[in-house]
Amino acid sequence: MTLRLHAFLPRGRANGPGWRSVVWVQGCSLGCPGCFNPQTHGREEAGEAAGVAEVMRRILAAGTEGLTVSGGKPLQQAEAVVALLEEARAVGLSTLLFTGLAWEEVRRLPLAPRILRCVDVLLAGRYVVERRVAHGLLGSANKTVHLLSPRHTLEEIAATPEAEAVILPDGQVVLSGIRPPEAWAPR
Ligand code: SF4
Incomplete structure:
Protein backbone atom coordinates (compact mmCIF):
# COMPACT_ATOMS: atom_id res chain seq x y z
CA MET A 1 0.00 0.00 0.00
CA THR A 2 1.43 3.35 -1.06
CA LEU A 3 1.15 6.82 0.44
CA ARG A 4 1.57 10.04 -1.51
CA LEU A 5 3.71 12.14 0.84
CA HIS A 6 4.22 15.87 0.77
CA ALA A 7 6.86 15.79 3.54
CA PHE A 8 8.12 13.77 6.46
CA LEU A 9 9.56 15.18 9.68
CA PRO A 10 11.34 12.55 11.79
CA ARG A 11 11.08 14.38 15.15
CA GLY A 12 9.22 17.51 16.18
CA ARG A 13 7.28 19.07 19.07
CA ALA A 14 4.77 21.38 17.33
CA ASN A 15 2.35 18.81 15.93
CA GLY A 16 0.94 17.22 19.06
CA PRO A 17 1.99 16.13 22.55
CA GLY A 18 5.60 15.02 23.04
CA TRP A 19 8.17 14.13 20.42
CA ARG A 20 6.36 13.07 17.28
CA SER A 21 7.09 12.05 13.73
CA VAL A 22 4.96 13.96 11.25
CA VAL A 23 3.64 12.84 7.88
CA TRP A 24 2.14 15.48 5.60
CA GLU A 44 -1.77 12.87 -7.01
CA GLU A 45 1.39 12.77 -9.16
CA ALA A 46 3.02 15.45 -6.97
CA GLY A 47 5.00 14.63 -3.84
CA GLU A 48 6.82 11.40 -3.01
CA ALA A 49 5.32 7.93 -3.24
CA ALA A 50 6.31 5.73 -0.28
CA GLY A 51 5.00 2.40 0.95
CA VAL A 52 3.36 2.25 4.37
CA ALA A 53 6.09 -0.15 5.52
CA GLU A 54 8.80 2.29 4.41
CA VAL A 55 7.15 5.19 6.24
CA MET A 56 6.88 3.03 9.37
CA ARG A 57 10.56 2.17 9.07
CA ARG A 58 11.41 5.90 9.06
CA ILE A 59 9.14 6.55 12.06
CA LEU A 60 10.65 3.73 14.10
CA ALA A 61 14.17 4.91 13.22
CA ALA A 62 13.28 8.34 14.63
CA GLY A 63 12.44 6.83 18.03
CA THR A 64 9.52 9.17 18.72
CA GLU A 65 6.56 8.80 21.08
CA GLY A 66 3.91 9.45 18.49
CA LEU A 67 2.83 9.93 14.90
CA THR A 68 0.89 12.89 13.54
CA VAL A 69 -0.68 12.71 10.09
CA SER A 70 -1.55 16.02 8.48
CA GLY A 71 -1.98 17.40 4.99
CA GLY A 72 -3.16 17.96 2.51
CA LYS A 73 -6.22 15.89 3.16
CA PRO A 74 -5.15 12.63 4.80
CA LEU A 75 -8.49 10.89 4.39
CA GLN A 76 -8.30 11.41 0.61
CA GLN A 77 -5.84 8.48 0.96
CA ALA A 78 -7.86 6.83 3.66
CA GLU A 79 -6.85 3.19 3.15
CA ALA A 80 -3.11 3.87 3.29
CA VAL A 81 -3.36 6.48 6.05
CA VAL A 82 -5.46 4.21 8.25
CA ALA A 83 -3.07 1.31 7.63
CA LEU A 84 -0.17 3.53 8.76
CA LEU A 85 -2.01 4.72 11.85
CA GLU A 86 -2.94 1.15 12.75
CA GLU A 87 0.69 0.06 12.48
CA ALA A 88 1.79 2.99 14.62
CA ARG A 89 -0.77 2.16 17.29
CA ALA A 90 0.21 -1.51 17.18
CA VAL A 91 3.76 -0.62 18.27
CA GLY A 92 2.52 1.66 21.06
CA LEU A 93 2.86 5.06 19.43
CA SER A 94 0.41 7.86 20.13
CA THR A 95 -1.57 8.74 16.99
CA LEU A 96 -2.98 12.12 16.00
CA LEU A 97 -4.85 12.82 12.78
CA PHE A 98 -5.74 16.19 11.26
CA THR A 99 -8.60 16.20 8.79
CA GLY A 100 -10.42 18.92 6.91
CA CYS A 118 -6.59 3.55 15.79
CA VAL A 119 -6.54 7.33 16.43
CA ASP A 120 -5.92 8.83 19.88
CA VAL A 121 -6.66 12.43 18.91
CA LEU A 122 -8.64 13.63 15.88
CA LEU A 123 -8.74 17.29 14.86
CA ALA A 124 -11.65 17.80 12.48
CA GLY A 125 -13.14 20.52 10.32
CA ARG A 126 -12.40 22.90 7.44
CA TYR A 127 -10.06 25.83 7.94
CA VAL A 128 -12.18 29.01 8.12
CA VAL A 129 -9.90 32.00 7.68
CA GLU A 130 -12.38 34.45 9.28
CA ARG A 131 -12.25 32.35 12.48
CA ARG A 132 -8.48 31.89 12.54
CA VAL A 133 -6.96 31.25 15.97
CA ALA A 134 -3.66 29.39 15.25
CA HIS A 135 -3.33 28.03 18.77
CA GLY A 136 -3.53 24.64 20.46
CA LEU A 137 -3.34 22.80 17.13
CA LEU A 138 -6.49 24.62 15.97
CA GLY A 139 -6.14 26.61 12.77
CA SER A 140 -9.60 28.12 13.23
CA ALA A 141 -12.12 28.18 16.06
CA ASN A 142 -14.71 26.03 14.28
CA LYS A 143 -12.40 23.00 14.31
CA THR A 144 -13.12 20.35 16.89
CA VAL A 145 -10.83 18.18 19.02
CA HIS A 146 -11.86 14.57 19.68
CA LEU A 147 -10.05 12.51 22.30
CA LEU A 148 -10.73 8.97 21.08
CA SER A 149 -8.70 7.28 23.81
CA PRO A 150 -7.64 8.22 27.36
CA ARG A 151 -4.02 8.72 26.24
CA HIS A 152 -4.04 12.53 25.98
CA THR A 153 -5.85 15.46 27.54
CA LEU A 154 -7.26 18.69 26.14
CA GLU A 155 -4.68 20.53 28.26
CA GLU A 156 -1.84 18.69 26.51
CA ILE A 157 -3.30 19.54 23.12
CA ALA A 158 -3.71 23.20 24.08
CA ALA A 159 -0.09 23.33 25.29
CA THR A 160 1.41 22.17 21.98
CA PRO A 161 3.95 24.77 20.75
CA GLU A 162 2.56 26.92 17.94
CA ALA A 163 5.65 26.73 15.73
CA GLU A 164 9.11 25.25 15.48
CA ALA A 165 12.15 25.18 13.22
CA VAL A 166 13.87 21.80 12.95
CA ILE A 167 17.32 21.45 11.38
CA LEU A 168 17.68 18.04 9.76
CA PRO A 169 21.03 16.19 9.57
CA ASP A 170 21.42 17.28 5.91
CA GLY A 171 21.06 20.95 6.88
CA GLN A 172 17.51 21.31 5.60
CA VAL A 173 15.35 23.51 7.83
CA VAL A 174 11.75 22.40 8.34
CA LEU A 175 9.28 24.99 9.66
CA SER A 176 6.09 23.59 11.10
CA GLY A 177 3.31 24.22 13.56
CA ILE A 178 -0.14 25.78 13.51
CA ARG A 179 1.18 29.36 13.24
CA PRO A 180 2.94 30.33 10.00
CA PRO A 181 6.67 31.01 10.44
CA GLU A 182 6.50 34.68 9.40
CA ALA A 183 4.35 35.29 12.49
CA TRP A 184 7.21 34.49 14.83
CA ALA A 185 9.84 36.88 13.52
CA PRO A 186 11.42 38.96 16.36
CA ARG A 187 9.03 41.65 17.60
S1 SF4 B 1 -6.83 23.92 5.19
FE1 SF4 B 1 -8.47 23.05 3.90
S2 SF4 B 1 -7.69 23.27 1.78
FE2 SF4 B 1 -5.93 23.50 3.18
S3 SF4 B 1 -5.01 21.47 3.33
FE3 SF4 B 1 -6.43 21.71 5.07
S4 SF4 B 1 -8.39 20.86 4.36
FE4 SF4 B 1 -7.11 21.22 2.53
Whole structure:
Protein backbone atom coordinates (compact mmCIF):
# COMPACT_ATOMS: atom_id res chain seq x y z
CA MET A 1 0.00 0.00 0.00
CA THR A 2 1.43 3.35 -1.06
CA LEU A 3 1.15 6.82 0.44
CA ARG A 4 1.57 10.04 -1.51
CA LEU A 5 3.71 12.14 0.84
CA HIS A 6 4.22 15.87 0.77
CA ALA A 7 6.86 15.79 3.54
CA PHE A 8 8.12 13.77 6.46
CA LEU A 9 9.56 15.18 9.68
CA PRO A 10 11.34 12.55 11.79
CA ARG A 11 11.08 14.38 15.15
CA GLY A 12 9.22 17.51 16.18
CA ARG A 13 7.28 19.07 19.07
CA ALA A 14 4.77 21.38 17.33
CA ASN A 15 2.35 18.81 15.93
CA GLY A 16 0.94 17.22 19.06
CA PRO A 17 1.99 16.13 22.55
CA GLY A 18 5.60 15.02 23.04
CA TRP A 19 8.17 14.13 20.42
CA ARG A 20 6.36 13.07 17.28
CA SER A 21 7.09 12.05 13.73
CA VAL A 22 4.96 13.96 11.25
CA VAL A 23 3.64 12.84 7.88
CA TRP A 24 2.14 15.48 5.60
CA VAL A 25 0.24 13.86 2.75
CA GLN A 26 0.02 15.30 -0.74
CA GLY A 27 -3.37 16.14 -2.20
CA CYS A 28 -6.41 18.05 -0.95
CA SER A 29 -9.53 18.90 -2.92
CA LEU A 30 -11.37 20.82 -0.19
CA GLY A 31 -10.09 24.28 -1.23
CA CYS A 32 -10.55 26.15 2.07
CA PRO A 33 -10.07 29.88 1.28
CA GLY A 34 -6.88 31.17 2.90
CA CYS A 35 -5.40 27.68 3.35
CA PHE A 36 -1.91 27.98 4.86
CA ASN A 37 -0.61 24.85 3.12
CA PRO A 38 -1.61 25.27 -0.57
CA GLN A 39 1.51 23.50 -1.80
CA THR A 40 -0.04 20.26 -0.52
CA HIS A 41 -3.12 20.53 -2.75
CA GLY A 42 -1.52 19.35 -6.00
CA ARG A 43 -2.31 16.41 -8.14
CA GLU A 44 -1.77 12.87 -7.01
CA GLU A 45 1.39 12.77 -9.16
CA ALA A 46 3.02 15.45 -6.97
CA GLY A 47 5.00 14.63 -3.84
CA GLU A 48 6.82 11.40 -3.01
CA ALA A 49 5.32 7.93 -3.24
CA ALA A 50 6.31 5.73 -0.28
CA GLY A 51 5.00 2.40 0.95
CA VAL A 52 3.36 2.25 4.37
CA ALA A 53 6.09 -0.15 5.52
CA GLU A 54 8.80 2.29 4.41
CA VAL A 55 7.15 5.19 6.24
CA MET A 56 6.88 3.03 9.37
CA ARG A 57 10.56 2.17 9.07
CA ARG A 58 11.41 5.90 9.06
CA ILE A 59 9.14 6.55 12.06
CA LEU A 60 10.65 3.73 14.10
CA ALA A 61 14.17 4.91 13.22
CA ALA A 62 13.28 8.34 14.63
CA GLY A 63 12.44 6.83 18.03
CA THR A 64 9.52 9.17 18.72
CA GLU A 65 6.56 8.80 21.08
CA GLY A 66 3.91 9.45 18.49
CA LEU A 67 2.83 9.93 14.90
CA THR A 68 0.89 12.89 13.54
CA VAL A 69 -0.68 12.71 10.09
CA SER A 70 -1.55 16.02 8.48
CA GLY A 71 -1.98 17.40 4.99
CA GLY A 72 -3.16 17.96 2.51
CA LYS A 73 -6.22 15.89 3.16
CA PRO A 74 -5.15 12.63 4.80
CA LEU A 75 -8.49 10.89 4.39
CA GLN A 76 -8.30 11.41 0.61
CA GLN A 77 -5.84 8.48 0.96
CA ALA A 78 -7.86 6.83 3.66
CA GLU A 79 -6.85 3.19 3.15
CA ALA A 80 -3.11 3.87 3.29
CA VAL A 81 -3.36 6.48 6.05
CA VAL A 82 -5.46 4.21 8.25
CA ALA A 83 -3.07 1.31 7.63
CA LEU A 84 -0.17 3.53 8.76
CA LEU A 85 -2.01 4.72 11.85
CA GLU A 86 -2.94 1.15 12.75
CA GLU A 87 0.69 0.06 12.48
CA ALA A 88 1.79 2.99 14.62
CA ARG A 89 -0.77 2.16 17.29
CA ALA A 90 0.21 -1.51 17.18
CA VAL A 91 3.76 -0.62 18.27
CA GLY A 92 2.52 1.66 21.06
CA LEU A 93 2.86 5.06 19.43
CA SER A 94 0.41 7.86 20.13
CA THR A 95 -1.57 8.74 16.99
CA LEU A 96 -2.98 12.12 16.00
CA LEU A 97 -4.85 12.82 12.78
CA PHE A 98 -5.74 16.19 11.26
CA THR A 99 -8.60 16.20 8.79
CA GLY A 100 -10.42 18.92 6.91
CA LEU A 101 -13.57 16.83 7.17
CA ALA A 102 -16.05 17.71 9.89
CA TRP A 103 -16.59 15.18 12.68
CA GLU A 104 -19.98 14.17 11.23
CA GLU A 105 -18.35 13.58 7.82
CA VAL A 106 -15.64 11.40 9.36
CA ARG A 107 -18.25 9.30 11.14
CA ARG A 108 -20.03 8.61 7.84
CA LEU A 109 -16.88 7.27 6.12
CA PRO A 110 -16.79 3.52 5.38
CA LEU A 111 -13.50 3.36 7.31
CA ALA A 112 -14.86 5.26 10.31
CA PRO A 113 -14.85 2.23 12.67
CA ARG A 114 -11.14 1.64 11.98
CA ILE A 115 -10.31 5.35 12.25
CA LEU A 116 -12.03 5.60 15.62
CA ARG A 117 -10.10 2.55 16.89
CA CYS A 118 -6.59 3.55 15.79
CA VAL A 119 -6.54 7.33 16.43
CA ASP A 120 -5.92 8.83 19.88
CA VAL A 121 -6.66 12.43 18.91
CA LEU A 122 -8.64 13.63 15.88
CA LEU A 123 -8.74 17.29 14.86
CA ALA A 124 -11.65 17.80 12.48
CA GLY A 125 -13.14 20.52 10.32
CA ARG A 126 -12.40 22.90 7.44
CA TYR A 127 -10.06 25.83 7.94
CA VAL A 128 -12.18 29.01 8.12
CA VAL A 129 -9.90 32.00 7.68
CA GLU A 130 -12.38 34.45 9.28
CA ARG A 131 -12.25 32.35 12.48
CA ARG A 132 -8.48 31.89 12.54
CA VAL A 133 -6.96 31.25 15.97
CA ALA A 134 -3.66 29.39 15.25
CA HIS A 135 -3.33 28.03 18.77
CA GLY A 136 -3.53 24.64 20.46
CA LEU A 137 -3.34 22.80 17.13
CA LEU A 138 -6.49 24.62 15.97
CA GLY A 139 -6.14 26.61 12.77
CA SER A 140 -9.60 28.12 13.23
CA ALA A 141 -12.12 28.18 16.06
CA ASN A 142 -14.71 26.03 14.28
CA LYS A 143 -12.40 23.00 14.31
CA THR A 144 -13.12 20.35 16.89
CA VAL A 145 -10.83 18.18 19.02
CA HIS A 146 -11.86 14.57 19.68
CA LEU A 147 -10.05 12.51 22.30
CA LEU A 148 -10.73 8.97 21.08
CA SER A 149 -8.70 7.28 23.81
CA PRO A 150 -7.64 8.22 27.36
CA ARG A 151 -4.02 8.72 26.24
CA HIS A 152 -4.04 12.53 25.98
CA THR A 153 -5.85 15.46 27.54
CA LEU A 154 -7.26 18.69 26.14
CA GLU A 155 -4.68 20.53 28.26
CA GLU A 156 -1.84 18.69 26.51
CA ILE A 157 -3.30 19.54 23.12
CA ALA A 158 -3.71 23.20 24.08
CA ALA A 159 -0.09 23.33 25.29
CA THR A 160 1.41 22.17 21.98
CA PRO A 161 3.95 24.77 20.75
CA GLU A 162 2.56 26.92 17.94
CA ALA A 163 5.65 26.73 15.73
CA GLU A 164 9.11 25.25 15.48
CA ALA A 165 12.15 25.18 13.22
CA VAL A 166 13.87 21.80 12.95
CA ILE A 167 17.32 21.45 11.38
CA LEU A 168 17.68 18.04 9.76
CA PRO A 169 21.03 16.19 9.57
CA ASP A 170 21.42 17.28 5.91
CA GLY A 171 21.06 20.95 6.88
CA GLN A 172 17.51 21.31 5.60
CA VAL A 173 15.35 23.51 7.83
CA VAL A 174 11.75 22.40 8.34
CA LEU A 175 9.28 24.99 9.66
CA SER A 176 6.09 23.59 11.10
CA GLY A 177 3.31 24.22 13.56
CA ILE A 178 -0.14 25.78 13.51
CA ARG A 179 1.18 29.36 13.24
CA PRO A 180 2.94 30.33 10.00
CA PRO A 181 6.67 31.01 10.44
CA GLU A 182 6.50 34.68 9.40
CA ALA A 183 4.35 35.29 12.49
CA TRP A 184 7.21 34.49 14.83
CA ALA A 185 9.84 36.88 13.52
CA PRO A 186 11.42 38.96 16.36
CA ARG A 187 9.03 41.65 17.60
S1 SF4 B 1 -8.39 20.86 4.36
FE1 SF4 B 1 -6.43 21.71 5.07
S2 SF4 B 1 -5.01 21.47 3.33
FE2 SF4 B 1 -7.11 21.22 2.53
S3 SF4 B 1 -7.69 23.27 1.78
FE3 SF4 B 1 -8.47 23.05 3.90
S4 SF4 B 1 -6.83 23.92 5.19
FE4 SF4 B 1 -5.93 23.50 3.18
